[in-house]
Amino acid sequence: DQQVKQNSPSLSVQEGRISILNCDYTNSMFDYFLWYKKYPAEGPTFLISISSIKDKNEDGRFTVFLNKSAKHLSLHIVPSQPGDSAVYFCAASVGENNNDMRFGAGTRLTVKP
Amino acid sequence: DTGVSQDPRHKITKRGQNVTFRCDPISEHNRLYWYRQTLGQGPEFLTYFQNEAQLEKSRLLSDRFSAERPKGSFSTLEIQRTEQGDSAMYLCAIRGAGGYEQYFGPGTRLTVT
Numbered sequence: 001d002q003q004v005k006q007n008s009p010s011l012s013v014q015e016g017r018i019s020i021l022n023c024d025y026t027n028s029m030f031d032y033f034l035w036y037k038k039y040p041a042e043g044p045t046f047l048i049s050i051s052s053i054k055d056k057n058e059d060g061r062f063t064v065f066l067n068k069s070a071k072h073l074s075l076h077i078v079p080s081q082p083g084d085s086a087v088y089f090c091a092a093s094v095g096e097n098n099n100d101m102r103f104g105a106g107t108r109l110t111v112k113p
Numbered sequence: 114d115t116g117v118s119q120d121p122r123h124k125i126t127k128r129g130q131n132v133t134f135r136c137d138p139i140s141e142h143n144r145l146y147w148y149r150q151t152l153g154q155g156p157e158f159l160t161y162f163q164n165e166a167q168l169e170k171s172r173l174l175s176d177r178f179s180a181e182r183p184k185g186s187f188s189t190l191e192i193q194r195t196e197q198g199d200s201a202m203y204l205c206a207i208r209g210a211g212g213y214e215q216y217f218g219p220g221t222r223l224t225v226t
Contacts, residue, residue: 004155032213043117043204043217044156089155093213099146099169101215103155 023090117218136205
């Protein structure tokens with residue numbers, strides 16, 4: 001069962017513009033959400049996270065927004081840079097013991113110079 | 114550098130053979146996780162260890178799979194009688210000291226011919 005969904009397999013944006021990656025989830029018990037970035041031949045790299053008590057978390061060029069009522073989160077990258085080109089995964093877990101973290105299928109972001 | 118190394122990085126084996134992968138966290142971490150990632154999908158949870166104790170296994174972990182963490186440091190994942198469907202990237206992760214995020218190693222890519 002796909003509890004975390006990333007419906008856009010790919011996204012292409014121009015350098016300097018905003019990239020918006022979206023993620024939807026179905027399990028209302030999820031209370032911690034993370035974004036990972038993955039380059040080819042490497043493992044996923046942790047990017048940013050948000051707990052369900054917040055609706056926004058910002059770290060430099062990266063901002064994650066959480067809409068609990070819509071069971072939707074998004075990652076904004078501003079400004080986008082060519083080095084941001086990678087596959088982005090959203091993930092979700094229930095509670096502090098995130099041993100069964102669920103991942104979406106990923107969105108491939110391409111930032112064109 | 115996430116502080117997690119995995120060996121080997123690539124493994125090609127014939128169907129029916131046994132394979133073993135190793136995960137080495139650089140420093141001590143209580144929790145260690147194994148994931149499997151197939152093409153076009155996000156990582157899927159397989160199992161996790163709290164120190165040397167294997168506390169949870171996914172239904173994806175069939176009887177042909179076994180994982181160990183004998184001294185609470187490095188971990189091994191063995192697949193017996195490999196099948197073509199076992200072809201995937203096998204990822205090891207550790208939990209961050211202060212938060213909920215997990216940090217992944219570079220993975221072992223298994224190809225079963």
